[in-house]
Amino acid sequence: MEKRSITAEVPMAPRMPEDPAQLVPELAEVSAALFRVTGNGSVPRSTIGLVQLRAGQIVGSTYLTVLHTGFLRKAGESEERITSVASWQDSPYFTAAERAALALVEAVLQPSASGERVSDELYAQAAGYYEGKALATLMFAIGQVNFFIPVALIAKPVPGRSFTDPWN
DSSP, X not given: OOOOOTTSOOOSSOSSXXXXXXXXXXXXXXXXXXXXXXXXXXXXXHHHHHHHHHHHHHXXXXXXXXXXXXXXXXXXXXXXXHHTGGGGGGOTTSOHHHHHHHHHHHHHHSOOTTSOSXXXXXXXXXXXXXOHHHHHXXXXXXXXXXXXXXXXXXXXXXXXXXXXXXXX
């Protein structure tokens, strides 16, 4: 595995020069549907944002981390909650339901020594806080960010640029 120098300059242009959404215009319909699914109101938007921020951190995507941090700030989340997502396990800023959601995204995105990523115990814990529709919505919110992880890691849009136009 190739290691990057910590002193290397990070390019301020996307790796993939063409906007994938322009190359595959069908993406707009899929993306809009995913946003409708996760915005159905059964899970607080803040919880979805925290989960998606944690996903960006786990996969090491500065683009997704900056994007979801910005969304959370615009939604009025405190700096304490945003900055402690990376260490949520010992942070006092999250509810038990949010902790269950953060545990789910970590389980989905990180390998498990036991082989099964989402244990029956973790599922039961999450189901204790989220009824059927909410649990399904949370599952799709994790899927939504996972859908965009390859774009973030392969095409490498520039962090901090507009979500609607990261290629300009």
